[in-house]
Amino acid sequence: MSGSDVQLEEILIHTIAGMLDGLRHVAVGASSPVPGAAALLARARSGGATRVSVLGSEEHNFFSDGGKELFDCAGQGRIDAFFLSGAQIDGKANINLVSIGDPDLPKARFPGSFGSGYLYYVVPRVILFRLEHTRRTLVEQVDFISAPGFSEPNVYRPGGPFAMITDRCLFDVDKDNRRFVLKSVHPGETVESIAENTGFQYDVPAEVPTTPLPDAETLALMRGRIATEIAEIYPGFAKRVFGLEKAA
Amino acid sequence: MSGSDVQLEEILIHTIAGMLDGLRHVAVGASSPVPGAAALLARARSGGATRVSVLGSEEHNFFSDGGKELFDCAGQGRIDAFFLSGAQIDGKANINLVSIGDPDLPKARFPGSFGSGYLYYVVPRVILFRLEHTRRTLVEQVDFISAPGFSEPNVYRPGGPFAMITDRCLFDVDKDNRRFVLKSVHPGETVESIAENTGFQYDVPAEVPTTPLPDAETLALMRGRIATEIAEIYPGFAKRVFGLEKAA
C-alpha cells in the first residue's frame, strides 16, 4: 500500500467522515467498525452536534423503545445517514444480502436482508460500503434484490444511495441516470484496475483523482480520541488498525 | 326503597357481578364505582381467577405500556367485559357521549366518546350502565352515535351490548332482533313504571321477575372485603354506601 504510513482503513474513515460532516444523526449497524469510526470522527469534528447511534453498543446507543426504534426513528426522518452492504451490489445500486442462485435452492445463503428493505428507502444518505471490490461482489445484476437502488417516481423514497466506498475506490451516485460514477481511486489503484475488478458499467469522468489522505490533524484525532472511542465497541479493530488495547 | 336494608347499589353490584362470574379479565373505566365493586366481587368469588383492571387506580392497574394498552389489550381479545354509559342510549343500543342537538352548535355538550368507538365493538360483554333511567336518557334515537349498538354483518364485531342495567331495571339484549328485552325490575319498580320512564320500544316477556337481592353471604362479602377494596379507589362511594372510611 502506498501513502506512506497511512492505512487503507484510515483513508476510508476519513473519506466517509467527509460525507457525514454537518449531519444531525448518523446510525451505524452491527459489525461496522470503519463506518463506526467515521461517524465518531464526524461527531468529534462537530463539537458534539452530530449524534451517533452505534447498534450493538451499550455506550453509544440512545434508544429505549426496543428493536423497532431504529426503524421508527428512520421513518420519522431523524436519521440522516446509514450504511449498507451486500454480498452482491449491482450497477443499479441494488443490494443482495440473501442468496446466490435460486433463492429456494441457493448456491450460497447469507444471513438475510436485516433492515435494508426499509432503511434504504427512508434514510437520505445511505452509504454503500463493501471491502471486497471484485467482479464477484460488484456485479451486473444481483441474484436477489434485498432493496433496490432506485424506485419508480411514485414510490415514496426520501432515501437512497448517496455513494459507494470499497477497498479500491469511491463511487458517486448519479440519481438522474441511475448509475455509479467513479469519484476517486484509493492510493495504489487506477482507473484501469477499477474497471478490471468491477462487474457493472459505470461512468468515468475525464479526471479521476486519487482519494485524498487525511491531513496530520485528522490523523492525530483518528489515532487518538477516535481510536479510544471505537475500541470500546470494536476492540479487535482498534488494536489491529490503531495498535490500541482497550483499557481494562 | 323496598327490600329491607339492602341498598340499590348493592342490588346493582350483585346483579352485575352475576354477569362477570367466570370471566378471565374485566376492565372498568374511570368514575365507575358500582361496576368497579361488581368486578371486585366477581374476582373475590373466583378465588382470584378473574383479573380486574380498574382504570385510574394505582392499586388495580396491571398495565405498563401507556394509554394505548387498554385498547390494545381489548383488541387482542384479552378483555372479556367492560362497561359503557351514555348521556343518551336508544332502543338500538346506540350510545351518545357527545352532544344533544346539532353537534356543531349543540344544546348540551358532554366530554366525548372516550374509547367507546372501539371498545363497544371488540369487548364481548359490554354492559351498559345508566343510573338515570328516564325518557330524557333512554331515548328513541340518540342525537349522536358515539358507537352503534349493532353493526352490519360484514363489520368485524366480536363485541357488543350484553345487557343494560339502570336504577330501575335490567334489560337483556336480543341480538337477533336488535332490541332490549326487560329482564327484571328492581324492588319498587313495575313493568308499568319502566314503560312510563323509557323512551324507546323494547320487548316485555309474560313474566318479569323482580331483580333478586344478594343473599346474606354475598352481602357480607360485599360489605366487608369488597367495601374495603373499593374504598381504595372510590372512598366517597365506599363511605356513602358501605359506611366505610378509607384507612389512612
Place this chain on the structure above:
Amino acid sequence: MTEMVTSLDALAARVTDGATIALPPDYSGCANALWRAVIRRGVKDLHLVGVPVFGYHGDLLIGAGCVKVAETSAVTLGEHGLAPRFTAAVKAGSIIVKDATCPAIHAGLQAAERGAPFSVMRGLIGSDILARRDDWKVIDNPFGDNDPVVAIPALTPDLAVFHAAKADRHGNVWIGVRRELMVMAHAARDTLVTVEEIVDGDLMADPATKAGTIPGLYVTALAEAKEGSWPQGLPATDLVADQGHLARYAEMAKTEDGFAAYLAEYVTGREAAE
C-alpha cells in the same frame, strides 16, 4: 441536541400561533406552568390533540382564547365534571371540535411514530365520530373479503408538550410507565418538556431508569419547573392533584367573568412567581 433553557418564557416562545400540539391527559404529566406562560404570551389558533383526552390545561387554553381546534376523544375535569370553557366554546361555536375515540388518536400517533402514512383500526364503522371525520377513510382489508376497516392518517403534531419528574443534562427525560408521552415525542416534530428536576448523570446509563426514559434525541428543549404540573399531580412522585383548586377552577370557570377572574388571579397574576 436538546436545548436547555432557563426560563419558562423561553420555552413558551417556541409555542407559536397555529401549532398542532399533543397534550397528555390530566393523570399523565401536564406542563401547566408552561401553559400559563403560553397564555401570558397571547398565543392564538392552537390545534390541541388530546392523547387521548385532555382536561384542565386544555380548558384553560380554550378559555384564554388560544385554541382554534380541539381534536380529542374527550375533554373532562374528571370528578370535577364537565370542562366549562370547552363546553361553552362548543356551544358558542367558537372552536372546532374533531371528536375521536381514544385508540384512533393512538393509531394516528403510532403511524407517525412508525413513519407510516396511516394505521388501520377496527371499530368506528357506523358511528357519528367516523361520519364527521372526513380526514379518516374506510378501506377494504386486502386480507379479508368485504371487510371494511378504518384508515387513520399519521398524526404528526408540531409539538408534544408535557411535564415529567426528571431529566438529565443530555436531554433524556424519565417518564416511567407514561409511555403515551414517549409515543407523543416520537410522533411530534418537536418536543418541549418541563421537569421537576434536572439531575446529574445519565438517565440512560442505568438499565432500570433507561426503561422509562425518552432519549434526548427526541427532546427539542427542556426547562426546570418546580411543581410544574400544578394544580395537577405527577405520576410516580409525591405531587398529587390540588383537588381544592381544581374544584375552585370548575366553579369559577362556569361563567366568562369567573374565568376572567381566575385568569387574573392564577395565570396573568402568577407571572412573577414562575
Place this chain on the structure above:
Amino acid sequence: MTEMVTSLDALAARVTDGATIALPPDYSGCANALWRAVIRRGVKDLHLVGVPVFGYHGDLLIGAGCVKVAETSAVTLGEHGLAPRFTAAVKAGSIIVKDATCPAIHAGLQAAERGAPFSVMRGLIGSDILARRDDWKVIDNPFGDNDPVVAIPALTPDLAVFHAAKADRHGNVWIGVRRELMVMAHAARDTLVTVEEIVDGDLMADPATKAGTIPGLYVTALAEAKEGSWPQGLPATDLVADQGHLARYAEMAKTEDGFAAYLAEYVTGREAAE
C-alpha cells in the same frame, strides 16, 4: 393467571408441534435452557419468527430438525459468522424461509398487538423480499395519489418465548429496555418465560421497575432457569455471552456430524444438569 412451573420440561411441554413462535435476537433474552428441553422432547415443524432476526437458538432448533419455517429478517451468529445449520438447511431445501425486513416483522407484531388486521409500511416495493411474500400485499394509500404502500398482515404467534432477568410471583416479568419482548408478549396468544430469578414482592409496585415490566396478564407460564440464556448473555445483568462456546458451536455445527456431536454433548447430554 400465570402458571408458575417448577421444571423446564413442564414449560417445554407447552411447545407443541407446528407452533408459530416469536424468538428474540441473540442480544435480547434467549431462553436457551428451555430450547434444549424442547429439543430433547423432539418437537417438530416449528414456525420460527425472528423478532426481527434470530441466531444461535434458532440455528440449534433447525439443526435438531425441529423447524419447518424460518420467518425472519436474518439468521446470524454475529461475529461468529453465518448460522451453519440454517445455511445448510436452506441449501438443502429442507426448511422454508420467509425472508423479511426488520420493520416488517415489527409492523406485523404491532398490528397483532393493536388488534388491527394489518399495518402498512414504506419501503419494500421493488424488492425480491416483497416479490416472494404472497402473504403481503401492495395497496393504495387512500390519503395519497397513486401512492403504493405495503400491507403486512397481523402476525400473531402461537407463542412468544424468551428469557429475562427476573419475575415476581404474580407473573410480572422485568425486561428493561428490551421492549421487543413486550410487543411479542402482547402479540402472541401465549407467552412462556424463563427467568434468572423469581423475586418476592410486586415488580409493578415500584414505578421505576414497572416501566420495564411485562404484566403477568400476558405471561402464560413461567419457570426459573439459572443462566437460562447460556451460551448467550442477558442484557442488564452480569451474564455475558460465552464467546468461546459460541465459536466452538460455529465450528462444530459446520458439518452434520459435528453438529450431532454438539447436540450429544451440550443438549441431550445436559439433561441431568437442567
